[in-house]
Amino acid sequence: MSEPIEVLRAENLVVRFPVGGRGRWIVPVDNINLTIHQAESVGIVGESGSGKTTLGRTLVRILEPAKGRLHWHTHDVAHIRGRALRHYHAAVQMVFQDPFASLNPARTVFDQVALPVRCHRRMSGAAQADRVESLLDQVGLSPARDLREKYPHELSGGQRQRVAIARALAADPQIIVADEPVSMLDVSIRAGILQLLTELKEQLALSFVFITHDLASARYFSTRIGVMYAGQLVEMATAADITRRPLHPYTRLLMAASPGSGMKAPLPETTQGSPDLSAQRRGCPFAPRCPLVMDRCRQATVEFRWLADQHGVACLRSEE
């Protein structure tokens, strides 16, 4: 097997937002390094507020990073604008969490799927219509004729998400960032959507970034998994490795919480509701909740280190 081709690489990526004026910031993406290879699916797992959605949006450059680099093949796309950004968007698409919010209620299915076909692929007329039809077929919305003139509110949740996926495919992208694509759907429909995504991945040799709070579905879908906590990547490994040998206390916690897991970890004391994202925080962000916390954890900066076999972790305990 040849060396996998690198498609997108984030280096020391930082995203921050001002809060309440007076120069205060939160840092939902804090110094993250991440590589995505061709036809590979990378899962990003974390609880709400961990910054995984912000990371996803930064990867597709809906957001602009404050620091760091974002390499798209050989180009740095961290700060591109205008036509270059539009060009990048043709290659990196997104499927949103909420299929109710991601489809424009005032436009028909056809309009929404045709938009990237027209704008990115420069098709019009019959070619455009054919393309839309085949896309809808591809995502399992057939017969397409019945659907194309419908408005989103006339569709079921699953149908809507399929439309959203069709729209993402319409630009012929190389990477799709799927931000919790099934979390808002009924349980009965989830499997179908996940099945569709898997098929697409295999048929089209697409790379996927699969963002989820559920380790189980990440394991099902991804070749590698990164675990995020409070804006930082705390662990990264192959799906198999991370299940077998979770190193970070937070990963273990997630494992314990996921159904069907054999792992049993002690329930952590929660001294804090949600992770602290403020720029002023010090030490390991997980320290307040960590069952294995040491004094050093509250002071020292914790570095992410690669151990072996593409397994990395950011924990002082792992250094011991």
Added chain:
Amino acid sequence: MQKSGVTLTISTVIASLALASLGFAPTPKGRSVLQIVPSPTSGAYTENFNPFSTSALPFTQGAIYQTLFYFNQVGPQVYPVLGTHYHWSHGNSTLTVDLRHGVKWSNGMPFTAKDVVFTFNLLKRFPALDTNSVWNHLKSVSATGTYQVVFHFLSPDVPFGWYILGQTYIVPQAVWKNFSNPKAVTNPHPVGTGAYSLARFSPQAYFFKANPRYWGGKPKIATLEFPEFNSNSSASVALASGKTGWAGLFVPDVQHIFVSKRPATNHYWYPPTNLVMLFTNLKNPLLAQLSVRRAISLAINRQELYRVGEYGYETVASPTGLVLPANRSWLDRHLPKNALHFQYNPRAAVKLLEQAGFRRKNGKFVTKTGKPLSLVMNVNAGASDWAEDASIIARNLGAIGIHVTLRPLTGSYYPDLLTGHYQMAIWWGGNPTGPSPYYLYQSMLAPKSADNFEHWHNPSTTQALQAFAATRNLSRQHAAIAQIQRIFASQLPSIPLLNGVAWYEYNSSHIVGWPTAKNPYAVPAPWSYPANEVILSHLRLK
């Protein structure tokens, strides 16, 4: 915001309404107060009792400051005021005036020839005060004794005597010699010889009180009140409700609004004193053609102007430009019939234009070069009757194929006329109109006159005006006027429309002695100065 607060507010409002309507039902005015509304003013009053200022408050001229004589324009009378006699000598170039004895200024000082000489020299020193340009005609003014003044003219100029005798207000030397810039003086404490003096001023109203030192005896009406109105409609409400005793308003359907309310005491009389003209700018190449002016005149339905635009108050003008019936005696009986009455004949107008080389295309006239026969008419939006007249004329002319664009203006209407920025516009023919038709003709047709808006330059007209001015011989004067009449009717320097009237409404419920159609002893409009000095001395309590 609370409910009780609302109730409180409502009940307070209701209570104050009730209180107000009980306590303030209009109380009957004192019997010897006369409320006068000369004409709608331009907003709240500002103090200005300077008789030389064009924005002097009404009745400053006449009731406080007086002229030497008053010449009636609706009757034959000449009233001696501060002067008693005048006569011409030295080939009509010297005017000698005898002054009234025993006249006192309202501050008690005696009135003498010095005051008259001072007044005229004041106009000489400050030309800005000399709105009638008397020093374009005078050489010098001097006193002979305490009660006689002699005016020396540059050239014989009999009709100009009227400006000296009847249009110049005499001020006291003792007061006015102290003013370094008499043009800007607002004169808050006016000292005059007239029947009234200032009692009190506020921006909303001012009051005159009877002058006990008045040479004609203390006037019978103790107080004159001048409330301020800036529109015809608000003033009409006051007139209709019986508050106003003497007004000079254009009232739409005065019979219904005013007279019918109390037919025994509410009266109006609108005597013609002026001409309403459609001025045609002769610098415009189209209007410079006599046939165009004639066609316009033929196409205007003056009956409609009379009946609709003016509510039947202003009668159709004479083609001669004479104000009839006031100037009846000057009318040349030998004029051809069509010069005596205007015809309304659109067909003749069309024919006239076609003969002059204009062609009709789809009902619209075009010139020989194919340009449309199209004119702009300025509309005085501040005078609703004239605005209505203008739209009638536009329709009349449109009907025969002359396109008229209306251009409504308010404040700049008159300035545009003065500066010649107009093609057609309605305005008075004479400014002012004097005791003979000469004044009207002179102001409209003399080459140097500011009111020659149409820019008429015609040697025989000028000659006739000069011939009139140089003589006191009545038959020679008549001959000169007759010549102008003929030119006027045949050449149409501009187009007469209607006889302009003096608006005049009065209430005889407790004050009598008013001028009437049967007893036209003075121009009755309260905005006609100095006619008011004569009328005020005729009024008495019932």
Added chain:
Amino acid sequence: MTVITSVASTSVDPSRRGRTSPIRQFFKDPKARVGFGIFAFFVLIALLAPVITPYNPQSTLFIPLQAPDARHWLGTTGNGQDVLAQFVYGARTSLTVGILAGLTATAIGIVMGMLPAYRGGTFDLVVSTFTNIILVVPGLPLLLVIGAYIHQTGSLVIALVIGMTGWAWQARVLRSQTLSLVSRDYVVAARLAGAPDQHIIFREILPNMLSLVVAGLMYSCLYGILAEASLEFLGLGNINATSWGTMLYWATQGAALLNGAWWWFVPPGLSIALVGMGFSLMNFAVDTLSNPRLRESS
């Protein structure tokens, strides 16, 4: 004249709502039906003017100040014009000017509200400050002063001037709504789809605040009709045109009320108020449509 819509403060999320044709839902509301009825009535009168009356509104053929009778349903003016003819032809001018002014104000409001909110940054700061300034500079006095400078003018210019002085409120409302819509997922998706800015603004965002735009348009039209009537009433418009405003001007000049000629003075004023009421009622319904809580209450 103080009509303030509260839609500004209600954030609407149309995506969560069932979309049973908004037009049908609009007409379910009795207020909307009455409002639309009033509006349609006057539009119909204006359109059918020549059918309704055989008379020329300008011609002064009749006996002045005639009370209403079989020949003159609304009597005659002091100048012998048929009031009904003036009224129905005046409706044309007044409605046209009002609606044109409303459209102008709405168009400017859309651009001045949406563009800065979409662009953000300094551009937004400058434009929205400008909007707020225009909002607090009193409109009618400004209109009077401009009217005084251009004195005579056609109805078209009046409509444009009214529109150009009356857009700020809408710009402010649309700006805040755009701000809330611009970060919606579907807008982001459109951007990812490579759509140009004007497509995103006018095709993706604008259709989702149509109810706001329509509400604003109705108030702008109402404002336009009132402003035109005020200008004409003061003689600052084109007094020789036939509109409800000039009717009131001439009725005042002709002392209609003192003459007891209520038929000359009352219809134009009453109709202005009725048309305004029609707009407000329709707007009520639009408001209700986009704000479910108000719906429950009425």
Added chain:
Amino acid sequence: MKYVLNRVGFLLISLWAAATINFFLPRMMPGNPVDSLIARFQGRISGSALHAIELQFGITHQPLWFQYLAYLNHLLHGNFGVSLTYYPASVMTVIGNSLPWTLGLAGLSTVISVALGLALGIYSAWHRKGWLANALPTMSTFTAAIPFFWLAMIFVYLLGYLLGWFPTDHAYTSSLVPGINGPFILSVLHHGILPACTIVISSLGGWLMNMRNNMVQILGEDYILFAQAKGVPDRALMLRYAARNAILPIATSFAMSIGFVVGGTLLTEIVFSYPGVGYQLFTAIENSDYPLMQGLFLMIAVSVLLANFAVEMLYGRLDPRVRRSGV
């Protein structure tokens, strides 16, 4: 504090903007209306006054920026030029005579109209089932659309002329001497009732509808239901919980409403010959008295800006969120 600074900043910017609009307006107009005016007044007013007007309206050869700076400098010194209509009175004198009347009339009417409108709005939202509560909003859509001047004229005719209950013009009986004395004050009140009623009736509807909508909205909020469940008495619920929060957003719309009320006051003054700035503005317009017109417009704009500023300050005190966030 940041909020206050922010608002002061906006006030200053908008004052500057109003002055600038005032400066450029006559210069933007087609033709030069002032030119013929100057011709008209040649000889009637002093040369220096005329020169000042030429400067004011840009009939000079100085560069535009110089004219603009000179203009701003004059404004800062309270020099608004000289009125043509009231020459030799200065524009400032005319404003001084008329502004108090307008402030009194518009101020009092606004207070009554706001208080009444809010109270009726609360009533209409609270008693949703009552016929009056349901009729009020519909009625107010009608009253809010009545042209001010038309209503004023109807009042003049019916209550003033036919019934004779109220005077039909001016601010007080002119035979009285202005001053602090019983008859004069009563006369002022008596003369003020009809104009004030006109303004109140025409502007009431906006406040009513706005308040009602906000109330209805807030009455559906969870915390109201919660308070109700806790047994808070209805009255307190209506006033302290709901009305209080419903009023706050209205303050933000005050800016536009005050502009409308001022516009309406101007029209009302014109009909009643009420000697305020609206009446004077109309006079100035009718007489093409551009210096007076400009001075009055600026004065009206400044008054509205200040009133607005005052309301925002008040709003900042009432709503701590605004004070802190500094928006």
